[in-house]
Structure formats: C-alpha cells, structure tokens
Amino acid sequence: MATRPLTGTKVFLILVAFFGVVIGVNVTMMKLAIATLPGTDVDSPYAAGLAYDREISAAQDQASRKWQVNAHIERRADGNAVLQVEARDASGQPLTGLKFAGRLERPTDKRADLAVGLAEAGIGIYRGNAASVAPGQWDLVIEGDAKGERVFLSRNRVILN
Template sequence: MSIPSKEFTGRHMLMTTVAFFTVVIGVNVTMALYASSSWSGLVVENTYVASQEFNRKAAEAKTMAASGVVGKLSFLHGAIHYDIRNRDGSPAAVDEVAANFKRPVGDHEDFHVAFAKVSEGRFEATHRLTSGDWIVEIVSRRDGKVVMHEADRIDTGGSGQ
C-alpha cells in the first residue's frame, strides 16, 4: 500500500503567509494598546541625567513626606488656589510658591505661574486652565529654601477653568 504524497500548493503558501501576518499584526496591535494605556507620558530632555538624579530626588521626597507639610491645589472661577499646611493643620510658613503646568504629551500648552500670597499658607494665581490632563509641579520656598516640592497629575474634566 502506498502513501499518497501531499503537495505544497499555492493555496498552502497563501494560508501560511496569511497566518504569519495575522499573528504579527495581532501582536503589534496588542502591544500598542498596552503601551498607550500604561504610558505615563513623562518625558525628560536627557534620560541619562534623569536616571542619575533619581536616588537624590527620592531621598528628598522621603524627607519632605516625613515633615508632614501638605499642599492642596484647587480651582475656582479662573483662579488657581494653593493652600499649604503643617502636620497639625496650621498654615505653613512659606514666602513663595511657583508651579509648572505641563501636558502629559506635548508642550504647546505648558505654562509657569507664580502665586501671590493671600495670607499665611494661602496663595492664588490667575490663569485660564483648559480642560484635560495636566502634570503640575509645585515648589514652595521659605527664605530661598525648598519647603515643599510636589508633583501631581490632575484632570480638570470637561470644564476648563
């Protein structure tokens, strides 16, 4: 009894090629979806310098967190408010507050704002803030020394401020 030979035909080649490219395209689409849903959007000018500064910045953040000083950012009627308090809730002694507002992707809307002191621990600035995601870096100083340095990602929602 002889075994029938099976030929590799053009149809087999077509199915092999289609199967191969289906797998490649499927993997690429899956990876693109994972990347776009998990990317923080943080961009630095020089990745080497940023990596070298990481440990120093992490130690500074731990020291500031241990101090108990807490800042709160709020928006009302086109004004940006920043309250800074000590651990016990009393106003923190701060001379100046400045903030950098950055979009997670792109820099065409980024801006810097210096806050005016309204009262001890209370600062205010006027700037129209368009709706969407922002990364806000706030630095508070007393006699030139940094009291609080924080960065938060905020979402102003559908209503611009």
C-alpha cells in the same frame, strides 16, 4: 470593442505611478510627524538618572515634615484658571513665608505647559492665575521653596472643563 494589449511600457508606467504615490504619502507623513514632534522628555537621560537619588532624598525629607498642602484649581468660562494652595505644618498651623509656584503641564505636549505664579493671599494661602488654559487633562505641579531650597513638590493629574 477592441482591447489594447498590455505592453511593457504600460506595466512600467503603472509601477512608476504606484511607487510614486507610496513614496509621496510616506514623505508627507514623515514631514507632518517631524513638524508636530514635541521633542524629548529629558535632554539627558544619564543626568536624569544621576538626579534620581537626590529626588528620593527630597521626597523622604518632605514626608518627614508631614505638611498638609491642599490645592484647588478651577477653570473659568473666559479660559483663565485660578489656583489656590493652602499649606499647613504637621500641627495644623498655616505655613507662611514660603514661595510657591505652580505649573500646568500637558501630558502629551510640553510646548503647551503654562506657569502659574502664586502669591501669598492670606496666612498660609497662596493664589495665582493662569491665562488661556485650554480644557482637558493637565498635570498640576506645585513646588514650594524656602530660602532657595525646594521643600515641597506635588504632581497631580487634573481635568479642567
């Protein structure tokens, strides 16, 4: 069997093919990474840093109220989730007249976040529904407002099956 000699042209074509495959894979991976990038966590880290002291003050005010706020969320078989929040003051009396809002945030992708509107269903009990909640880990964020001012904030990791 006769073998063909390794010529400069063959070496050149092998190098072009090798680097063509490497560059093609890199371009494909780059396009996929950019297409699935959810974006930044905050648009302005500087503004977020300035708001830090206000958040600390709001957390201290919230702790001084000594409210007892319990939340329960349940994902149903149809994919909907029911959120119930029970709010009581320091003496155990139900808190009424507040405006609570809930949010389900995906820890890894802000594009999948879902808002949950809560309405007062009873004295100190607030309920709401979220449609099409995927199973998995979520951050449950509950905010309570009184007269346009945020008076309560809670963030908890939950797993919905």
